[in-house]
Amino acid sequence: MPPRDEDHTGARIKEQRRLARLTQRQLAARLPYSYSYLNQVECGARPATAAFVAACARALSIDVTVLTGQPYVSELQRDRLAELVRPIRESLDLYDLGPDPDLTARPTHQLIAGVDRLCAEVRATHLRSAARDLPGLITELTHTAWSTHSTRLWQALASAYRTAHDISVKLGYYDLSAVALDRMAWAADRASDPRLSAVRQYMRALVYFREGEYRIGQRLITVGQDLLGQDDPSREALAVAGQLHLGASVIAARAGEQSAVEQHIVEAGRIAQRVGEVPDVYWLSFGPTNVTLHQVSAAVETCQYDEALKQARNIHLPPRLPTSRRAHFLIDRARAEMETGHTDAALKSLVDARRLASEQTRYHPAARDTITGLVHQSRRTPETLHHMATWVGL
Incomplete structure (x- = not known):
């Protein structure tokens, strides 16, 4: 097929x-x-x-x-996800309007808890639920932050914008993700939070990474490191610095700079040994596990598929690893398995990724291209592969 x-x-x-x-x-x-x-x-x-x-x-x-x-509009419309994008876009446009005199917002503690809940939902790949609730939360946060000028509220609003970015990227709306990152910078500046600003530079660098503008991505990583400064030894700053090194490693891999890949992985590993697993800092997934996963991603990016598969087979994912990161690993593994001729294993990895994170896997370009590759390598398309190909719209 x-x-x-x-x-x-x-x-x-x-x-x-x-x-x-x-x-x-x-x-x-x-x-x-x-x-x-x-x-x-x-x-x-x-x-x-x-x-x-x-x-x-x-x-x-x-x-x-x-x-x-991208975005895969037909599939998004069938899944009724496309209709959730416009309200997010509209909520991002409220940032400079000040308080809304007609709005009664929830108490501050409920709004902040709501931000954390939506971040958790995205990491658990519950994209539909998060996308549905996000516009209203951004609207209330915008109103309340303008009304009280609280640092905690500006931080929460920046995190909500970050969630808008995450959802937009996973659904393929990269133009919207860029707007969300601009709003994140705006709110982080008002919160006077350099670590949050550094996280934004990391995410911005990955935008340029996808576009093939590796030099710009590397410069943004450097800016992020500079924002952290050299005199902040806190666990939060170290975790963000480590994540910046991981971002730099995949950018260097895509640019074909192997020595830089190794340097960034080593530095990230050094930081990870100091801070351990960090699931609770700016909703990053930094730690020894993520360093190992980025080694696999870097090997896939440099087409070292045998090495990527060797590393992947030795990884035991901890139970607390976010579902979104677990699914990403399975998609990387599937690519390495397909390229090394292990087509049955590749299909199983994709099926596992779908079972874990259906929406994320369906709209992930690498998953779709790997399914395409498996179809063309198969003399007779297995029923499971046929279902997967139909599911992603091939």
Whole structure:
């Protein structure tokens, strides 16, 4: 059951290449990839790596989402998730309007608890529930923060904006995620919270990482480290610094800078040994486990699939690891398994990711491209793979 021509990344690359009036050889000449690889991706014989898609987008001067097909509107509409996006967009636009005289907001402690609850729901991949409740919470927080100018409320509002970013990214609305990050910076400045500002720079760097702008991403990581300063030895600052190193490691991997990957992983590991597992600092998942998971991600990014699979097989995920991070690991593992010929294992990893985090897996570009690759490698499509391909809209 090969995908329809218009339904895979390679077909979109082919369409955009033709619109740019380029032959395959002309586009390949602009890429750090071979003509043969481009040809195989365009015809669907090989899945496109994220790095390859980013390189094509840069060469064609278009957004990455044009090639990935995000947001996946048809699936989002069937899941009734698309209708939840507009209220989030509208709530983000209230930031500079001051208090709303017609609004009666809940008490401060309930609003702050609400922010923590939605962060937890996103980490548990309950995207629908979080997206439904977020606009009202942002509206109330905006009103109350303007009314009282409390540091805790500005921090809570910044965290709510961060949740808007997380939901937008997971559903493929990257334009909305950029707006949410701008609002996060605005609120973090009013909270005078440099650590929250550093978290925002980390997330902003990952936006440029997806777009293939690795140098900008690396500069943003440096800015984030500078915001933390050198004289803050607190557990919170160390956890944020460690997460910045992990972000830098995957950016360096995508940029092909192996020595930088190793340096950042080593530094993150050093910090992780000092602070241990940190599940409660700015809703990060920093600690020794996440350092190990980023080693796998870096190996996948550099196409060292044998090494990635070797590492993945030795990982035992702790029970407290957030569901979103657990599913991300399974998607990375599936890619490594597929690329090393372990197609049955790859399908199982994707099924496990779907069972854990259905919405996240369905809208994850790497999961969709791995499913595409498995379909093309199968002489006869197993029923489970057929169901997975149909489920993601192929």
